[in-house]
Amino acid sequence: MRQLEDLLQDSENMESQDFVQQPPLSSWSQRQKEVQQCWQQARPQNLDSLLSAENIVQMTCNHCHVKEAVIRCGECMPSEWFCAECDGSVHKHHTLHNRQTIMDGFFKYIPPTESVTLCDTGKYSICEQDCFLPTALPQRICSCDTADAAVSVGRSIILVCINGRYDLHVPVLTCKHCNQKWAPEVSDFVKSGYWPATMQAQTLFHQDLFHSFEAMKTAAPGMSRQAFTAMLDQRTKQYGRTGKVNADAFQRSFLQFVYCNYEENQLIGKEPLVCPACSPEMVAVSVDGNRKLYRFQKTNQSEEPGFFNGVFLARDSEVSSFVEEVRGTVKSTAGKAMCGDTQWNAARETSKRANKLDEEGVEIAVCRHVYTFFSKV
Structure with missing residues (x-):
């Protein structure tokens, strides 16, 4: 009976304590609180691990197992x-x-x-020391029976990849029998996974770098090429190398790479603008109705055709005929927007207020599935 009375008294005390406690947290809030507490408790240990990783210890070479590792x-x-x-x-x-x-x-x-x-x-x-550019080498460079060739240092070349800039040299193969020489050209660089910054191929960009930039532009369309190349400069400096990455050369080379990939997709019948929600006619409407290219008219630059003429921007002839049809059908009234005279300040073509905003973009409204393709360009 005494044991039973003690159990009943303990049960009453627990019920009274539960009554005065705060309401329980939600499962998500409780998990977040526990995760934060775990990180706080592990912070001293993580700091010690970070500091101990910088400790220099005497090591033996993992390859010859004899000499001191440096x-x-x-x-x-x-x-x-x-x-x-x-x-x-x-x-x-x-x-x-x-x-x-x-x-x-x-x-x-x-x-x-x-x-x-x-x-x-x-x-x-x-x-x-001189370092060679990693590139695919031919099995034979001449008609000699033996494929015995000596490798020597060629011209200097710059390679830019996701880890920044490398100053290297191209390899030159020389046959030991007939003295026939071979050096990689632009086609060999492309086969090796690179893309030339110029036709002289003095600078190469890794194709994987373009894929990474394309993926980042898709996830963050507002990121500029200057910010991306500045990140590459930081990576170069972080790993003990020197030199800068030319942002303009990167942009030109990237556009040529994207265009050549587009032409390749056209040859194999791959359609870049395929939307499962609004096929076969994808929805893409220009909001402001102009291409904001009037600044280029003030320069002496020659007019060059676009890379993707008629793919996602309608041709000039089609736009002109459409505008004439609209103006001939719809009567203009005061207060309604016209091309170049819109009431929307962000899309107005003839703005009198001076600003430092970039006016070379296009305001478009697209289907959400098509947005991924548009954000890459």
Whole structure:
């Protein structure tokens, strides 16, 4: 009976405590609160882990297992530690890897054009070296029976990828029997996954870089090419390299790449503007009714045809005939918008107020499914 009385008393105390407690949080709020508490509790441990990762320890080369490691390459993990000799032999074929030295007692990124050598004094030093552009090589460069060719350093070339800018050299193959030479051309660069910035191919952009820029423009259409190339400059500096990425050259090369891909899709019968919601006639209406290109008339630039003539912007002849039809049918009344004289300030073509806004865009209203394609251009 005493045990039963104690249990009943405990039950009454618990009911009274539940009555004065705050109402329980929702499941989502409770999960968010628990996640935040877990991060707060783990913050000191995470800070210690971050600091300990910068600690320099004496390591042996993971490849020869004999000499002292002086280079760490995170992209070669789990065998990321290299001695000076193994680093030269392995990264000769992996030029774009981002390597770090531990010579001065801390991790420091070095460009692929630098290597670590052991001096006669027993100390390590940084030396310059020539690096080849990673490109596909032909099996034969001449009609000789043997495919024995020597590789030498060719002209300098700039490669820009998602990790920034690299200053490299093109490889030149020379047959040891007939002295026939071979050097990569624009077609070879395209086969290797690059795209020329100019027809002289002094600068190359990685095609994967264009795909990344296209995906980012789709997710964030307001991002400019200057912001994207500034990010590439920061990546270049972060990994111990130097040099800038030309934003204008990037834009021109990207447009040519997109246009060539469009022509390729046309040849294979792939339609870029296919909307499952409003096919076969996709809905895309220009809101302001003009292309805001009157600023180019003040310059001496030659008028060049558009890359996608008639694809998503109607041709001039079609627009002119449509406007004449509307003006001949609809009577103009005061207060209603006309082309170039709209009451909407953002779409007015003849604005008297000076501003620094970009007036080269087009205000359009499209189906949400078609928006993905329009945001890429």
